[in-house]
Amino acid sequence: MRTFVDEQGTEWTAWEVRPGTGSLARPERRLHDRRREAAPDPVVERRRGEDRRSRSPRARASLVPRTAAWLAFQAGTVRRRLVPIPDAWEGLTDVELRxxxxxxAPVARAMVAVD
Incomplete structure (x- = not known):
């Protein structure tokens, strides 16, 4: 994670996001976890071949393509996303980060309904 100040004096934070690998520096919106729901009876297994649920976390992480990762920028409520993540971005100067x-690309904030 890096912090820098742009030409207008706004402080930005930059960090990598790699969905599916558990490496979010900041939590994104959590979706409903369907795994907690009970399975209907009877359960009929139709899958053939290797069960992907049995793979190691490292093997599952390798299934996420590099293009699924991005460099996130945030200043207050403004967010931006850069794909793909530049190599060695942590070592760039503030001018290069700017x-x-x-x-x-600008990212629209998700609208969340409040009950």
Whole structure:
């Protein structure tokens, strides 16, 4: 994670996001976990071949393509996303990070209904 200040004096935070690997530096919105629901009776197994649930976490992480990862930028409520993650971005200068931030696509905030 890196923090830098842009030309207007706004402080930005940058971090990597790699969904599916458990490496989010900041938590994203959590979805309902269907695994907690009871299975209907009777359960009929139709799968053939290797059960992907039995793979190790390392093997499952390798299934996530590199393009699924992005470099996230945030300043207050403004977020931006850059795909793919530049190599060795942590070692870039603040000037180089500013350029990446300008090139990153804006991200719309998710609307959450409050009961």
């Amino acid at each position: 350029a990446l931030c300008r090139a990153a």
